[in-house]
Amino acid sequence: xxxxxxxxxxxxxxxxxxxxxxxxxxxxxxxxxxxxxxxxxxxxxxxxxxxxxxxxxxxxxx
Amino acid sequence: xxxxxxxxxxxxxxxxxxxxxxxxxxxxxxxxxxxxxxxxxxxxxxxxxxxxxxxxxxxxxxxxxxxxxxxxxxxxxxxxxxxxxxxxxxxxxxxxxxxxxxxxxxxxxxxxxxxxxxxxxxxxxxxxxxxxxxxxxxxxxxxxxxxxxxxxxxxxxxxxxxxxxxxxxxxxxxxxxxxxxxxxxxxxxxxxxxxxxxxxxxxxxxxxxxxxxxxxxxxxxxxxxxxxxxxxxxxxxxxxxxxxxxxxxxxxxxxxxxxxxxxxxxxxxxxxxxxxxxxxxxxxxxxxxxxxxxxxxxxxxxxxxxxxxxxxxxxxxxxxxxxxxxxxxxxxxxxxxxxxxxxxxxxxxxxxxxxxxxxxxxxxxxxxxxxxxxxxxxxxxxxxxxxxxxxxxxxxxxxxxxxxxxxxxxxxxxxxxxxxxxxxxxxxxxxxxxxxxxxxxxxxxxxxxxxxxxxxxxxxxxxxxxxxxxxxxxxxxxxxxxxxxxxxxx
Numbered sequence: 001x002x003x004x005x006x007x008x009x010x011x012x013x014x015x016x017x018x019x020x021x022x023x024x025x026x027x028x029x030x031x032x033x034x035x036x037x038x039x040x041x042x043x044x045x046x047x048x049x050x051x052x053x054x055x056x057x058x059x060x061x062x
Numbered sequence: 063x064x065x066x067x068x069x070x071x072x073x074x075x076x077x078x079x080x081x082x083x084x085x086x087x088x089x090x091x092x093x094x095x096x097x098x099x100x101x102x103x104x105x106x107x108x109x110x111x112x113x114x115x116x117x118x119x120x121x122x123x124x125x126x127x128x129x130x131x132x133x134x135x136x137x138x139x140x141x142x143x144x145x146x147x148x149x150x151x152x153x154x155x156x157x158x159x160x161x162x163x164x165x166x167x168x169x170x171x172x173x174x175x176x177x178x179x180x181x182x183x184x185x186x187x188x189x190x191x192x193x194x195x196x197x198x199x200x201x202x203x204x205x206x207x208x209x210x211x212x213x214x215x216x217x218x219x220x221x222x223x224x225x226x227x228x229x230x231x232x233x234x235x236x237x238x239x240x241x242x243x244x245x246x247x248x249x250x251x252x253x254x255x256x257x258x259x260x261x262x263x264x265x266x267x268x269x270x271x272x273x274x275x276x277x278x279x280x281x282x283x284x285x286x287x288x289x290x291x292x293x294x295x296x297x298x299x300x301x302x303x304x305x306x307x308x309x310x311x312x313x314x315x316x317x318x319x320x321x322x323x324x325x326x327x328x329x330x331x332x333x334x335x336x337x338x339x340x341x342x343x344x345x346x347x348x349x350x351x352x353x354x355x356x357x358x359x360x361x362x363x364x365x366x367x368x369x370x371x372x373x374x375x376x377x378x379x380x381x382x383x384x385x386x387x388x389x390x391x392x393x394x395x396x397x398x399x400x401x402x403x404x405x406x407x408x409x410x411x412x413x414x415x416x417x418x419x420x421x422x423x424x425x426x427x428x429x430x431x432x433x434x435x436x437x438x439x440x441x442x443x444x445x446x447x448x449x450x451x452x453x454x455x456x457x458x459x460x461x462x463x464x465x466x467x468x469x470x471x472x473x474x475x476x477x478x479x480x481x482x483x484x485x486x487x488x489x490x491x492x493x494x495x496x497x498x499x500x501x502x503x504x505x506x507x508x509x510x511x512x513x514x515x516x517x518x519x520x521x522x523x524x525x526x527x528x529x530x531x532x533x534x535x536x537x538x539x540x541x542x543x544x545x546x547x548x549x550x551x552x
Contacts, residue, residue: 006084006085006086006087006192006193007084007192007193007224007225007228008227009222009223009224009225009226009227010227010288011287011288011291011292011294011298011299012260012284012285012286012287012288012289012290012291012292013226013227013230013260013284013287013288014222014226014298014299014302015287015291015298015302016226016279016280016283016284016287017222017223017226017311017312017315018222018302018305018307018311019279019283019287020279020280020283020315020318028302028305028306028307028308028311029305031304031305031306032301032302032305035301035304035305036301
């Protein structure tokens with residue numbers, strides 16, 4: 001997601017809107033924390049690593 | 063929306079609004095009597111989406127969004143927008159600009175509900191409000207009007223509610239503070255232009271407040287998540303994107319917030335209700351004469367802007383409105399202003415604006431360069447001021463020398479109706495009682511009259527029948543036909 005808002009939505013506040021949305025938020029929250037569990041169990045790479053790996057590839061191919 | 067054939071030529075001598083620089087897509091400026099908004103290309107596309115929406119028709123039609131025209135040939139002016147200007151809008155001018163730290167509880171609540179209603183209406187048509195600032199709402203009398211049409215933008219799939227944090231800091235927390243803790247929000251909003259951060263609000267809350275409706279999630283959990291994830295902005299955004307954030311989730315958030323805000327209540331203490339309906343320390347005859355005196359001046363000509371300072375229950379604001387285009391009712395005490403606002407709202411009044419402000423400590427210039435929010439006189443000077451049952455409070459309770467107070471009134475340049483209660487007046491005695499003898503030698507009728515005549519042409523003087531109160535009508539120096547104050551009273 002490329003946020004182009006001039007206003008900083010705040011990281012914790014973004015999570016709040018994902019969590020506090022009532023019934024509709026349950027699936028989002030579950031997916032959010034499921035993603036984190038996968039990272040914790042080393043099944044998925046953390047986002048920072050994925051990004052740096054991608055940028056390495058781009059640099060290599062340049 | 064309508065397009066106007068007015069061209070940018072009329073906007074050549076423009077002046078940028080110093081409080082409108084934050085959003086790079088839109089900037090307000092003034093030219094002559096007009097209020098304009100310069101839009102970037104993206105800003106224009108957003109405005110075109112807005113102006114063809116049902117919400118524009120509905121809320122614009124009922125005057126809840128400021129009346130706006132897209133000018134033909136308006137592009138290119140003025141400089142000052144960070145991006146290149148693509149179009150210019152012309153807005154209807156708001157009679158007098160006010161700020162949330164001057165509003166009563168119900169005014170901030172009504173502004174919050176308008177903000178949320180517009181957000182819900184926008185989401186229905188795949189638009190959003192990009193921020194949640196009460197500074198985007200102004201009042202025309204008791205009617206809240208959304209003035210920042212640049213806040214509407216087309217919704218981008220996957221985005222969360224960007225303005226949620228700002229809504230909490232500038233709307234929800236101030237309302238909660240006053241509703242739940244009976245602590246006025248005004249010093250907090252005046253003290254910080256961005257409002258109350260979640261961590262501070264949590265610090266102000268007690269453990270018991272966890273069980274108050276809406277506080278656990280919006281205050282305690284919000285503050286905790288903010289502290290925990292402060293350094294993980296990019297990661298969290300990606301996690302939210304992966305989890306699949308949908309527009310429906312924002313709608314659910316906003317609906318919940320609306321339900322919460324609509325249930326927040328605050329009422330002034332009982333004593334204010336009692337005093338509101340009464341006229342303290344006046345005989346009925348005094349009240350009648352005072353009404354007549356004020357009415358005669360108020361309706362003697364068409365006044366443009368009248369300030370009723372120390373307005374209390376608004377009795378004289380209403381009389382002033384009979385002969386004024388617009389009236390400011392200002393009082394340091396929020397209680398009577400809250401009750402007056404509710405009453406004006408019930409009447410559908412769009413002519414009297416209620417403001418809570420201590421005149422001995424009035425709103426200063428605030429924000430970037432001290433210019434984002436303006437001091438009171440910089441927003442429009444009055445041509446008539448009513449200062450009834452006020453001078454003794456300013457001079458004795460707030461220790462402002464009589465001469466300085468009259469000098470300040472003269473600096474506003476208006477005609478003036480002022481009431482002077484003598485030292486024998488019960489209220490003056492009450493104010494002097496806790497003070498050491500001889501502390502206010504300037505609070506004497508002779509001195510007051512000499513100072514008044516120094517700064518104004520006093521045209522009329524009348525002593526009320528109780529004998530301890532005098533009324534004066536004065537015009538700016540050089541414009542009136544002064545009477546001899548040494549002569550017997552009328």
